[in-house]
Amino acid sequence: MYALKVKKTLAQKKLLELKEKEVFNYDYRIKRQGEFVYLPVSKKIRGAIETELIKTKRKKSLKETFGIGSFDLIGTSIVVSIPPKLKKQKKQIGALALELYPKVTAVYMKASSVSGKYRVPKLELIAGKGGVANHIENGIRLKLDPRKAYFSPRQSSERKKLTKFVGKGDRVMVFFAGIGPIPIYFSKFTKASFIVALEINPDAIKYMKENLAFNKCENVVALCGDVKKLHARFHSFDLVILPLPKSSLDFVDEARSVLSKSGRAIFYVASTKNELKEKLKKLTGFKVEKIRREIEISPNEYRFVVHARKI
Ligand SMILES: C[S@@+](CC[C@H](N)C(=O)[O-])C[C@H]1O[C@@H](n2cnc3c(N)ncnc32)[C@H](O)[C@@H]1O
Numbered sequence: 001m002y003a004l005k006v007k008k009t010l011a012q013k014k015l016l017e018l019k020e021k022e023v024f025n026y027d028y029r030i031k032r033q034g035e036f037v038y039l040p041v042s043k044k045i046r047g048a049i050e051t052e053l054i055k056t057k058r059k060k061s062l063k064e065t066f067g068i069g070s071f072d073l074i075g076t077s078i079v080v081s082i083p084p085k086l087k088k089q090k091k092q093i094g095a096l097a098l099e100l101y102p103k104v105t106a107v108y109m110k111a112s113s114v115s116g117k118y119r120v121p122k123l124e125l126i127a128g129k130g131g132v133a134n135h136i137e138n139g140i141r142l143k144l145d146p147r148k149a150y151f152s153p154r155q156s157s158e159r160k161k162l163t164k165f166v167g168k169g170d171r172v173m174v175f176f177a178g179i180g181p182i183p184i185y186f187s188k189f190t191k192a193s194f195i196v197a198l199e200i201n202p203d204a205i206k207y208m209k210e211n212l213a214f215n216k217c218e219n220v221v222a223l224c225g226d227v228k229k230l231h232a233r234f235h236s237f238d239l240v241i242l243p244l245p246k247s248s249l250d251f252v253d254e255a256r257s258v259l260s261k262s263g264r265a266i267f268y269v270a271s272t273k274n275e276l277k278e279k280l281k282k283l284t285g286f287k288v289e290k291i292r293r294e295i296e297i298s299p300n301e302y303r304f305v306v307h308a309r310k311i
């Protein structure tokens with residue numbers, strides 16, 4: 001067996017390097033002997049020596065077994081994208097995921113990306129028992145069936161960032177609120193006085209109401225319906241959030257009409273770098289104050305966070 005013999009003080013750093021270079025051998029245990037540590041490696045890299053190591057009893061990860069390096073863990077559910085060449089092995093992939101994550105009760109394969117008005121991906125159950133997933137994020141509990149309503153655990157840090165833009169006593173409107181993570185963050189982590197959340201998907205609203213009650217968010221009102229219609233009931237808000245990147249700019253008039261004089265809006269916008277300027281011409285009646293490039297959502301296409309003020 002090959003291992004890299006390093007001083008104890010350097011072991012942590014070297015271990016990370018080996019993992020990054022994908023040469024750390026997870027099948028063997030790290031050996032500690034006096035001042036030295038032996039890090040198992042999968043091939044004879046520079047500096048590696050031959051030594052006796054003990055085998056681990058660990059099960060191999062999805063990455064090691066099938067080359068699947070990422071998936072979404074939504075509470076008690078896993079949602080995984082499986083490349084076409086591995087589709088025949090979907091049952092084995094599901095079974096391994098259940099074994100590796102004992103708290104998980106359902107494993108779904110993404111059969112399509114998010115689509116349609118409700119932005120829900122098509123999910124196929126490949127292992128376990130489908131149903132409600134209980135997710136915990138920053139101390140907040142969220143319930144949902146991922147087959148019925150949109151939710152992405154990858155956006156938790158973005159949700160936390162958003163809370164910085166809510167001022168004391170602000171009246172906040174959240175368009176496209178889904179199962180409620182943004183209004184719940186605002187209710188728990190800001191001094192907003194009143195929050196209204198609008199959502200068109202009846203299943204998402206059902207979960208949002210349960211999530212609001214469970215997290216004791218008493219200053220949030222959730223309404224089911226189309227923003228195009230519901231917005232007309234509201235005015236004089238300080239801030240409106242539009243988390244619908246593919247079409248938030250189709251709701252500029254609605255955003256403006258719910259805001260007070262000099263009210264602020266945060267638009268999430270999907271765009272290439274080159275097209276963004278042209279797209280933002282739709283922001284009539286607003287002055288753009290800040291633009292942040294959040295993440296790449298497909299090759300060359302980014303999600304931008306556009307902060308604008310009503311003029
Ligand atoms: C990308 S998801 C965002 C959900 C949520 N903000 C979150 O962070 O999890 C967009 C949501 O907007 C809802 N939606 C789409 N068009 C709508 C409309 N015209 N009026 C109200 N809600 C809409 C969809 O049903 C979906 O739940």
